[in-house]
Amino acid sequence: MLPRSAIETREELAGGASVEEYVLSLLERIRREDPKINSFITICDGPAIEAAKALDRKRREGGKLGPLFGLAVAVKDNICTKGVRTTCGSRMLEGFVPPYDATVIRRLKGADAIVIGKTNMDEFAMGSSTENSYFGPTRNPLDPERVAGGSSGGSAAAVASAFAPLALGSDTGGSVRCPASFCSIVGLKPTYGTVSRYGLISYANSLEQIGPMASNIGDCELLFDVIRGYDPRDNTSLPQKRVEIGEGGLRIGVPKEFFMEGVQEAVEKCVRDFLDKMGSLVEVEEISLPSLAYALPTYYIIAMSEASSNLARYDGIRYGLRGEDGSDWNETYCNNRGMGFGQEVKRRIILGTYALSAGYRNRYYIRAQKIRTLIREDFERAFKEFDLIAGPTMPVLPFRIGEKLDPVEVYMCDIETVPANLAGIPAISVPCGMSQGLPVGLQLMAPPFGEELLFRAGRIVEELA
Amino acid sequence: MAEVPIRIGLEIHCQLTNLRTKLFCGCPADYRGSPPNTHICPICMGLPGSLPSPNKKAIEDGVAVAIALNSEISKRMTFFRKNYFYPDLPKNFQISQYDGGGGVPLARGGYLHIEGGKRIRIRRIQIEEDPAKLAYEGTIDDSTATLVDNNRAGVALLEIVTEPDMEDPKEARAFLEKLRGILECLGVSNGELEGAMRCDANISLGGGTRVEIKNISSFKEVERALTFEITRQRQLLARDIEVRRETRHWDDVRRITVSLRAKEEEEDYRYFPEPDIVPIEISEDFIEGIRKRLPELPDQRRERYIRQFGLQEHNAELISSDNALSKLFEECVRMGGDPIEVSNWLVGDLISFTRELGMELTDPRVSPSKIVELVKLIRSGSISTKIAKEVLMESLRSDESPEDIVKRRGLLKISDEALLRDVVEEVFTENEKAVREALHDEDVVNFLIGQVMRKTKGKADPNLTYEIVKGSLERIKGGAPDS
Numbered sequence: 001m002l003p004r005s006a007i008e009t010r011e012e013l014a015g016g017a018s019v020e021e022y023v024l025s026l027l028e029r030i031r032r033e034d035p036k037i038n039s040f041i042t043i044c045d046g047p048a049i050e051a052a053k054a055l056d057r058k059r060r061e062g063g064k065l066g067p068l069f070g071l072a073v074a075v076k077d078n079i080c081t082k083g084v085r086t087t088c089g090s091r092m093l094e095g096f097v098p099p100y101d102a103t104v105i106r107r108l109k110g111a112d113a114i115v116i117g118k119t120n121m122d123e124f125a126m127g128s129s130t131e132n133s134y135f136g137p138t139r140n141p142l143d144p145e146r147v148a149g150g151s152s153g154g155s156a157a158a159v160a161s162a163f164a165p166l167a168l169g170s171d172t173g174g175s176v177r178c179p180a181s182f183c184s185i186v187g188l189k190p191t192y193g194t195v196s197r198y199g200l201i202s203y204a205n206s207l208e209q210i211g212p213m214a215s216n217i218g219d220c221e222l223l224f225d226v227i228r229g230y231d232p233r234d235n236t237s238l239p240q241k242r243v244e245i246g247e248g249g250l251r252i253g254v255p256k257e258f259f260m261e262g263v264q265e266a267v268e269k270c271v272r273d274f275l276d277k278m279g280s281l282v283e284v285e286e287i288s289l290p291s292l293a294y295a296l297p298t299y300y301i302i303a304m305s306e307a308s309s310n311l312a313r314y315d316g317i318r319y320g321l322r323g324e325d326g327s328d329w330n331e332t333y334c335n336n337r338g339m340g341f342g343q344e345v346k347r348r349i350i351l352g353t354y355a356l357s358a359g360y361r362n363r364y365y366i367r368a369q370k371i372r373t374l375i376r377e378d379f380e381r382a383f384k385e386f387d388l389i390a391g392p393t394m395p396v397l398p399f400r401i402g403e404k405l406d407p408v409e410v411y412m413c414d415i416e417t418v419p420a421n422l423a424g425i426p427a428i429s430v431p432c433g434m435s436q437g438l439p440v441g442l443q444l445m446a447p448p449f450g451e452e453l454l455f456r457a458g459r460i461v462e463e464l465a
Numbered sequence: 466m467a468e469v470p471i472r473i474g475l476e477i478h479c480q481l482t483n484l485r486t487k488l489f490c491g492c493p494a495d496y497r498g499s500p501p502n503t504h505i506c507p508i509c510m511g512l513p514g515s516l517p518s519p520n521k522k523a524i525e526d527g528v529a530v531a532i533a534l535n536s537e538i539s540k541r542m543t544f545f546r547k548n549y550f551y552p553d554l555p556k557n558f559q560i561s562q563y564d565g566g567g568g569v570p571l572a573r574g575g576y577l578h579i580e581g582g583k584r585i586r587i588r589r590i591q592i593e594e595d596p597a598k599l600a601y602e603g604t605i606d607d608s609t610a611t612l613v614d615n616n617r618a619g620v621a622l623l624e625i626v627t628e629p630d631m632e633d634p635k636e637a638r639a640f641l642e643k644l645r646g647i648l649e650c651l652g653v654s655n656g657e658l659e660g661a662m663r664c665d666a667n668i669s670l671g672g673g674t675r676v677e678i679k680n681i682s683s684f685k686e687v688e689r690a691l692t693f694e695i696t697r698q699r700q701l702l703a704r705d706i707e708v709r710r711e712t713r714h715w716d717d718v719r720r721i722t723v724s725l726r727a728k729e730e731e732e733d734y735r736y737f738p739e740p741d742i743v744p745i746e747i748s749e750d751f752i753e754g755i756r757k758r759l760p761e762l763p764d765q766r767r768e769r770y771i772r773q774f775g776l777q778e779h780n781a782e783l784i785s786s787d788n789a790l791s792k793l794f795e796e797c798v799r800m801g802g803d804p805i806e807v808s809n810w811l812v813g814d815l816i817s818f819t820r821e822l823g824m825e826l827t828d829p830r831v832s833p834s835k836i837v838e839l840v841k842l843i844r845s846g847s848i849s850t851k852i853a854k855e856v857l858m859e860s861l862r863s864d865e866s867p868e869d870i871v872k873r874r875g876l877l878k879i880s881d882e883a884l885l886r887d888v889v890e891e892v893f894t895e896n897e898k899a900v901r902e903a904l905h906d907e908d909v910v911n912f913l914i915g916q917v918m919r920k921t922k923g924k925a926d927p928n929l930t931y932e933i934v935k936g937s938l939e940r941i942k943g944g945a946p947d948s
């Protein structure tokens with residue numbers, strides 16, 4: 001069965017099809033298929049069915065129907081949902097039920113969407129394969145032996161499996177785009193400050209954004225328009241702007257640094273062939289952004305530093321896992337944190353703590369901030385000449401579950417995606433072809449608030465692919 | 466041993482108690498008297514996903530204080546995270562500011578004059594969140610658990626750090642009193658509230674090692690703790706023992722300082738910019754707007770008292786630095802009281818009487834009309850200064866007006882010359898020997914006047930009495946033949 005687009009489904013539901021039946025059929029599909037994929041940590045059967053009934057009633061009573069009327073949305077489990085546990089893929093928060101909704105959830109509900117379930121993820125969004133989840137890895141629906149990507153692997157797999165037409169992920173260093181690429185869907189990392197982070201459980205605050213995921217550009221844009229917008233609860237939220245789209249043809253710059261070592265030949269060939277094909281419609285030119293060579297270490301130092309502080313609050317006292325009480329508070333904290341966090345989370349907390357410590361801060365954290373500025377400036381310069389910048393989303397094809405054991409090898413997977421987070425610019429991954437039977441995603445980046453440009457170019461990619 | 470110079474610096478934390486809400490969330494800032502953990506929300510509890518939103522009014526209050534302390538306000542200030550694990554920190558980091566590592570506090574520099582005109586320099590002023598309050602069942606030593614009350618967590622604090630410009634504990638206390646007066650005058654912090662103003666001190670003797678003292682709960686304790694610490698360090702120096710660079714804790718029960726940790730054991734707070742709060746731009750217009758709304762500050766008030774009312778420096782300083790006293794003074798003057806006489810009464814007897822009675826200056830029994838009445842009674846010659854003191858004390862205690870007291874108790878001064886002559890004659894008759902001596906000895910004249918006063922219970926007009934006594938003596942001296 002070819003899933004209909006969210007836009008089509010919304011028309012049917014608004015036109016009179018039963019929202020309840022639609023939701024029941026999705027829940028049935030999830031129950032049947034998801035045990036093989038593991039895209040959900042929590043399925044919201046009860047609240048979803050209740051919300052569906054309420055929407056059916058609303059339509060019968062002639063109420064105004066929201067832009068996402070009746071549509072099911074799969075939500076990454078680091079976005080707080082009132083009354084529904086929000087685990088962050090961690091044992092630490094296995095039983096944590098937030099007393100409030102994230103701003104994006106309020107916006108979804110305000111648009112008549114239905115949260116169908118909370119999706120699997122790398123613990124605290126730290127990973128690129130969703131293998132670092134306390135709740136087990138998510139499998140790639142295109143090849144269950146392979147990873148779905150991460151950290152929003154559950155959200156991507158849920159869309160690719162047609163468990164929900166729309167999903168929310170979060171992207172700190174590629175966590176929306178990576179699984180979108182691996183699962184052959186569309187995923188957007190918006191401009192920093194465009195989507196409220198209120199209610200998104202922080203991994204690295206200065207880098208991350210909640211992003212929409214869908215099977216096609218149109219649906220992605222539909223969801224993005226609902227979740228975007230200024231939020232006074234998020235101090236880093238920005239007043240919304242739109243970049244004017246010129247009448248002329250698009251000019252795309254392709255940095256040669258996106259094809260440095262570590263990029264698989266199969267991926268490079270697929271992306272280059274596709275860009276050649278695109279060259280008939282738009283202007284494509286190779287450029288250089290030298291600072292990108294330092295993007296990966298810069299990203300990891302900043303992300304880990306912020307994470308080491310963000311995750312300090314998980315001491316098991318006010319909420320979260322509480323183990324044996326020690327003889328003093330320090331021992332109690334150690335017990336709780338020792339038990340609650342997984343390996344990768346502990347590794348990043350330790351590295352981040354180190355990078356911020358007296359005597360090392362200048363060498364690592366401060367230096368990383370300086371390089372971050374250089375990267376941002378490199379992009380600014382490039383966008384004076386080009387509307388968009390393009391390259392592969394992932395340097396590798398979806399790998400086998402358990403294949404990558406060395407953490408640095410996994411970190412290397414983020415090499416193409418982290419620059420957009422460091423620069424705060426929007427970036428999208430759109431499927432652009434297959435290689436060895438596995439999906440390859442094309443990544444497009446735009447200047448701040450250039451999401452419309454990304455959607456416009458994304459539509460061209462969709463047509464060509 | 467020769468006196469060595471002492472250098473004292475202070476680090477004061479004062480809550481912005483007049484704010485309606487906490488620094489980063491909408492919870493009520495006034496937690497006093499509320500049951501534990503009732504003024505909390507996802508933000509001040511640091512729940513996953515919550516984000517801080519800076520309270521604009523807190524920044525306005527901070528700017529007002531910075532203006533009053535003559536500090537240079539930053540054009541673009543930043544919040545930093547101070548990272549350390551402790552049960553009173555819900556996030557296990559404190560959102561604070563940092564002067565270093567690229568951090569910019571609310572304000573830098575500035576000064577404050579203490580009594581006598583000495584200038585104490587300010588190093589910086591910053592805004593931060595108050596931690597939660599820890600409580601114990603019984604004492605800290607025998608309690609089986611540490612209880613956390615998060616009502617205080619996230620309340621706005623202003624941290625004011627001085628240069629080490631104070632040279633003795635009295636100056637430190639004078640600085641604190643002056644600062645409290647300014648904060649109250651600005652209407653940003655009520656220092657009378659328990660825990661609203663807390664103070665750490667650092668002290669060094671003879672340019673030697675600096676020792677920090679933490680946990681000082683009141684201004685009186687600051688003076689005590691510093692005095693103790695000076696004695697301790699002097700004794701060490703006298704015995705040629707090196708003073709260690711360390712942080713000490715003031716034990717206000719045993720009234721001693723106890724070593725908390727050596728400098729080498731100081732925690733590394735891993736400061737870095739708070740990524741959830743963007744830098745805050747403070748424009749010239751914003752500052753000017755606040756400057757225009759500022760009330761008259763104690764120093765300006767003092768100058769005006771001297772200029773407008775001709776008050777003495779000492780009286781002007783004492784009255785202007787106390788908001789309640791200033792209010793009382795101005796009310797009295799407005800009601801027609803003579804400024805200089807009123808100021809003398811306020812600074813002298815009123816302060817000591819209210820202290821004796823354990824009354825606040827804001828007590829309704831301390832009404833300006835009483836002072837004005839009293840001053841007028843003296844001026845018109847109706848009562849003597851001595852009687853006036855008695856009347857003031859009674860009026861404060863009973864809340865009866867001075868006039869009524871004077872009438873009821875028949876305290877009006879005796880200015881009736883004929884009546885006084887009779888009394889003087891009576892005294893002369895009863896003290897013949899003294900009268901003879903008084904012809905040559907001025908001291909004995911005073912004795913005779915005293916006797917008149919005693920007979921009239923202090924009501925005799927002293928000037929008139931003196932004239933009559935002197936006149937009578939002259940007459941005896943000048944001609945009346947010895948009988």
Ligand SMILES: [Zn+2]
Pocket residue numbers: 487490491492504505506507508509510619
């Ligand atoms: Zn609160």
